[in-house]
Amino acid sequence: MRVPCRAILASLWLSVAVASLHAEVPSSPAVAATAxxxxxxxxxxxxxxxxxxxxxxxxxxxxxxxxxxxDDGKPEAKIFSVAYTAKVKDPGRRPVTFLFNGGPGSASFWIQMGALGPRIIALDGPAGRGDLSSPGAALVDNPDALLDISDLVFIDPVGTGYSHAVGxxxxxxxxxxxxxxSSVAKFIRTWLTENKRWPSPRFVGGESYGTIRTAMIVDDDAFMTFNGAILISQGLDWGTVMMPPGYDRGYELFLPSYSAAAWFHHRFGGQHAGSVADAVAESEAFxxxxxxxxxxxGSHLDAAERDRVAARLAKLTGIPEDEWVRSNLRIAPDTFRRLLLRDQGVRIARFDARYTTGSASVFDPQETFDPSLSAAxxxxxxxxxxxLGTExxxxxxxxxxxxLPGDWTYDLDNGAFVNPAPKIGAAMTRNPGMxxxxASGYYDFSSPVSSAQYNIGHAGIPTDRVDMKxxxxxxxxxxxxxxxxxxLSDMRSFIVKTMSEKAAK
Known part of the structure; x- marks a missing residue:
């Protein structure tokens, strides 16, 4: 199944200036390889x-x-990484954490420059939106980076960064x-061998589509175990976020995210509006x-019950009752994002509903531009x-x-939708120490919080070994x-707790 990246709900795709983010490659394969x-x-x-x-x-x-x-020993790719390793007497006792972004087809610059690297640029969210022209924000030290407890290896998958296929x-x-x-799993095994780090405790984690990659990696080799896996804005089971005709699970799981956005933009009319967490909890219960x-x-629902439910949905989401009735109680996420602040002439962003943007039909008729993506x-x-070039x-x-500007092939599914979540369950079952x-964001319309709860609870994952934040x-x-x-405080606590439990056994 080959699908354009922009159509995939788990994609982390820059919708501006994509052509400038990749290198031109000569048409001849032999010449291309040499270049x-x-x-x-x-x-x-x-x-x-x-x-x-x-x-x-x-x-x-x-x-x-x-x-x-x-498998025949022939070279197939070179993968670029940046590894930060502490200078200690016994590195074999020190954890190492392998990290990457999603896309699919994105280099690891998001989490390296924004969150987990020792040097980052500090943005200020929706309140700090401003001039994005060059030069950008200055690099600053990141005192929250995890280098006090773990070495860090940021990986750029094939085709991103400087990584590329060979042979x-x-x-x-x-x-x-x-x-x-499998290519990133091979990189991890090679890195451990070349750096003599097989004795080290191991963690692996990704963001967005990178959570799918994480699931593939932890199940790639039954004889290679990990102490822990990290999922940031998981996008594992697409059956929880897609709404093909006749399937309602996505509507149910997106409703709390609608309430979160309504709460932030002062459109929430529920009973518990003290915080976004309260609004989400009330919406989840309904x-x-x-x-x-x-x-x-379905169509057997009587009109009186339909109207009662529509009235409650209007309170929880800020979308008028008649709009819910007209939509047969089913409003898709992209439609909701256009409706919530329609009276102000703006739509809310998909990856972070706190951001808004006006209509730009001249250059963006399909409304693919997402201000929360370009802002980061x-x-x-x-x-x-x-x-890379200086420090x-x-x-x-x-x-x-x-x-990457190209398409991606989704060659894994569960007979209906892409869903590698059971691979994490299998890995954790084989390894009782994993x-x-x-980590999920309330305002995320790509990987909604209720989807995360559902995915983890329906994948054979031992929930007593799961930290959900x-x-x-x-x-x-x-x-x-x-x-x-x-x-980062929660991630640090997760790694420390995992290692403490291992030491206690």
Whole structure:
């Protein structure tokens, strides 16, 4: 199944200037391979120090390409990464965390420059939207980075960053769920071998589509275990976010996100409006009972009950009752985003409903532009390109690819929808010491909070080993310093707790 990225609900796609984010490749495969090899940046090692989690850390940053091979030992790709490793006497006892973004087809610059790297740019969320022209925001030290407790390896999948296919392989061969997941799993095994880190405790995590990649990796090799997996804005079971005709689960699970957006934009009329968490909880209670019961009756629902449910939906979402009746109690997320603030002439963003944008039918007739993406993606990518060439001293003769412009093949499903969540359940069942961390934003219309709850609860995952956290943010909960600190504090606690439980056994 080959689907355009813009049509996929889990996609983390920059909707502006995509063509400028990738390099032109010569048409001849032989010439292309030669050009790629000659443009490869050499591996660079630089020395640094910083204070993280209240601890002074001296660390090494290693930026370079790692070759991976197929089952016959033939080279198939070179994967670019930036590894931050502390200078300690016994690195084998120190955890290492492998991280990546989503897209699919995005380099790791989002979480590296926005959240988890030792050097980041500090944005200020919707309140800080402003001039995004160059030069961008300055790099600052990130005292919340996890280097006090774990080494960090940021991975750019094939086709992104400086990563590329070699030999008989083409970049397109890796633009699918299965080969993308296996290639990153191979990179992790190779990195552990080359750096003599197999004794180290291991964590792996991704954001958005990167959570699908995480599921593929933890189940890629039954004899390679992880201490923990990290899912940021998970997008595992697409059956929870898609609404094909006749299927109502997505409507039920999106309703709490509608209430969150209504609460933020002062349109929520429910009984419990003290916080966005209160609004979501009230909406979840209604969605799980009355709303689900009404939708399950389909056309058999009588008019009086329909009107009663529509009146309650209007209170919970800020969308008028007659609009709910006219829509047969089913308003899709994109429609909701256009309706909520229609009287103000704006629509709310998909990846973070706190952001708004006006209509721009001249250049954006399909309304694909998302202000919450450009507000983060443009400054983060600008910062990453500058940081590589200055502080990390990477020399390259071709551009650093931020986001792929092409299509992706979704070659994994559960017979109906893409859903690799059971792979995490299988990995955690095989390994009783493995734990799971799940972070979700209330204002995320790509990976709604109720979808996360449903996915984790229906995938055979041992819930007693799961930490689920919720933030009053969107898809990228690190866009503001306050919530970035909360996210990293929760991740630090997750790793420390997991390691403590391991030591106690």
């Amino acid at each position: 790629e090899e000659s443009a490869d940046p050499a591996q660079v090692v630089t020395q640094h120090e910083g204070r993280f989690g209240g601890v002074d850390v001296r660390y090494v940053a290693t930026a370079g390409l790692t070759p991976i091979f197929d 008989a392989k083409k970049n397109d061969d890796f633009y699918k769920i299965s080969t993308d997941g 969605a799980s009972r009355d709303y689900t019961a009404a939708l399950s009756q 993606g443009l400054p983060y990518l600008n910062a990453m390109r500058g940081y 990390l001293q990477v020399k390259a003769t071709r551009p650093y690819v931020g986001v 734990h799971l961390f799940v 919720y933030y009053p943010t969107g898809h990228m909960m690190y866009l503001e310093p306050e919530y970035r600190q909360h996210l």
